[in-house]
Amino acid sequence: MAGRFLGKTLATVSLSVALASVTLKSLGRCSITACSNSFSSCGFHLNSNMMSGPNGTKENSHNKARTSPYPGSKVQRSQVPNEKVGWLVEWQDYNPVEYTAVSVLAGPRWADPQISESSFSPKFNEKDGHVERKSQNGLYEIENGRPRNPAGRTGLVGRGLLGRWGPNHAADPIITRWKRDRSGNKVTHPISGKNILQFVAIKRKDCGEWAIPGGMVDPGEKISATLKREFGEEALNSLQKSGAEKRELEEKLHKLFSQEHLVIYKGYVDDPRNTDNAWMETEAVNYHDETGEIMDNLTLEAGDDAGKVKWVDISDKLKLYASHSQFIKLVAEKRDAHWGEDSETDCHGL
Numbered sequence: 001m002a003g004r005f006l007g008k009t010l011a012t013v014s015l016s017v018a019l020a021s022v023t024l025k026s027l028g029r030c031s032i033t034a035c036s037n038s039f040s041s042c043g044f045h046l047n048s049n050m051m052s053g054p055n056g057t058k059e060n061s062h063n064k065a066r067t068s069p070y071p072g073s074k075v076q077r078s079q080v081p082n083e084k085v086g087w088l089v090e091w092q093d094y095n096p097v098e099y100t101a102v103s104v105l106a107g108p109r110w111a112d113p114q115i116s117e118s119s120f121s122p123k124f125n126e127k128d129g130h131v132e133r134k135s136q137n138g139l140y141e142i143e144n145g146r147p148r149n150p151a152g153r154t155g156l157v158g159r160g161l162l163g164r165w166g167p168n169h170a171a172d173p174i175i176t177r178w179k180r181d182r183s184g185n186k187v188t189h190p191i192s193g194k195n196i197l198q199f200v201a202i203k204r205k206d207c208g209e210w211a212i213p214g215g216m217v218d219p220g221e222k223i224s225a226t227l228k229r230e231f232g233e234e235a236l237n238s239l240q241k242s243g244a245e246k247r248e249l250e251e252k253l254h255k256l257f258s259q260e261h262l263v264i265y266k267g268y269v270d271d272p273r274n275t276d277n278a279w280m281e282t283e284a285v286n287y288h289d290e291t292g293e294i295m296d297n298l299t300l301e302a303g304d305d306a307g308k309v310k311w312v313d314i315s316d317k318l319k320l321y322a323s324h325s326q327f328i329k330l331v332a333e334k335r336d337a338h339w340g341e342d343s344e345t346d347c348h349g350l
Contacts (some may be wrong), residue, residue, distance in 0.1 A: 036202050057279045064322060065154045065274035067111040070161075071207065075099045077155030096276055100183065110216065115145050124166055124310035135167045135184035136267040136281050146277045148161040151268055162278040163216075167265035171226040172214030172324070174264065175200040175256070176236070176330055179313060185263075189315075189338040197314045197337035199328060200295075202219040202306035204233050204321060207272075211321035212328075213306060223283050228257045237303030249298075256294050262286040264330045271322045288335065316340040 015211045030110035043060040062085050068076040078096045083089065124133050124147055125140065141148045146157070147166035162168045179187040179196040186195045194250040203215040213234035217226045231253070238249055264284040271280040289295045312318070314332050316339050318325050332339040 019040040025318060030268075032061055045169075054328060062151050062154075062270055064270045064272045065279070068155075070099060070156060071272050072101065072161060073099070075156070080153045082157045087148065087152060091153075094153065096153070096155050096157045098158050099156055099160055101161045102159065104159055104163055108163070110218075112159075112165050115165065122165060131164070132169055132217070132219075133164070133166055136169075136283070140166065148276060149275075149276050149279050151270070151279070154274055157276045159278040160275045161273045162275070162280070165278055167281045170214055170215040170269075170280060170282040171217055171223050171230060172212040172282050172327065173227040173231045173257075173288040174212055174284060174327060175231060175289070175295065176331060176335070177295055178310075178316075178337075179288045180292060182292075189341070191341045192338045194294050194336065194338040197332055197335055198311045199314060199331070200231075200235050200300065201310060201320070202302060203308040205305055207261070207308045207321065208307075208318070209321040210312070212284065212324045213309070214284075214303070223285075227283075227285055228253050228336070231257075233304040234302070234306040235309045237301040238297060239303055253296065253299055256287055256289065256298075259287065262288070262331075262334060264327050264334070267322050280322070286331045288336070314339065 039168055063287075066077060066080050066085075075097060078094070081093075082092070084091050100114075105114070107113065112122065114121075122133060124142055126134055135150065137150055140150045160321050161164065176199045179198050179330060181187055188195050201210045202211060203209070204211050213231050215226065215230035215234070221229075232249060235250060236253075238246060241249060262285065264286050266283045267281055269280040269282050274280060275308060300309045300311070314328055314337060318328060318331070319330065329339060331337075
């Protein structure tokens with residue numbers, strides 16, 4: 001989902017929408033061929049326009065960013081065919097709908113003013129005070145004073161439900177453990193023969209879809225702090241705990257989040273809230289409880305934006321919010337865990 005959108009590379013990324021290609025690019029010392037050998041904090045960038053479907057088929061991943069009606073509204077996007085998603089494809093008749101939610105226009109602390117306001121002079125593509133306006137994908141273009149979605153057209157301009165012009169940064173903690181029987185032995189899948197991995201999933205209140213318990217990065221907040229905070233709020237209901245309970249919970253969370261971890265993905269996310277001028281980006285990080293002892297001492301309890309929370313078996317049957325299924329698939333591949341019954345769960349499966 002991520003790439004480098006600078007100079008000539010922008011052309012390659014835009015055209016990949018039409019070509020329906022899939023690319024994987026490793027970060028740091030991780031390589032595609034060695035993806036199951038190292039559990040250091042390596043990560044992957046996936047091409048932002050193309051990813052594999054739930055059944056291993058290649059599909060345009062810039063789909064959810066073109067769906068109608070727009071979340072929380074009756075607004076219908078202008079239809080954008082696959083071959084015209086990329087900005088390099090000329091489309092003189094492109095006429096996107098303008099929409100920014102009333103809740104955003106009300107001016108909450110997490111939202112930017114309108115571009116037209118004279119007092120608002122955002123510094124795009126750089127750190128703007130405490131607000132991070134740099135993209136994980138590199139430089140993005142500015143057109144008529146507005147940032148332009150690096151993954152292509154969405155059929156809607158403005159910000160929709162998103163607070164920031166340009167990238168809106170989130171963090172997604174993927175907490176996993178091995179599924180075990182009553183004797184404490186790892187459970188293997190009868191067909192693939194691989195151990196079954198489980199992750200903590202929440203059911204979102206806004207759309208009813210199951211998802212990774214993540215959220216937005218606050219201005220000036222470190223990603224590591226966001227990951228821990230969001231998991232505590234949504235999967236452990238930390239906001240409703242007493243002072244003593246919060247301190248005890250913090251100690252347990254510190255043990256979980258201070259261990260070695262795996263950065264699964266950093267970059268653009270195909271999200272139904274995206275517009276031509278505002279889009280979601282995330283850093284998905286896997287914290288794995290190998291023995292299960294840490295999570296056994298934490299009671300799951302839905303809170304904040306979560307309606308429900310539970311442990312979910314990881315497989316290719318999962319249907320999750322936005323691009324979360326792709327993140328979970330990468331975790332299964334990295335941990336050499338079960339994913340599908342008829343496909344190899346390694347890096348060549350993408």
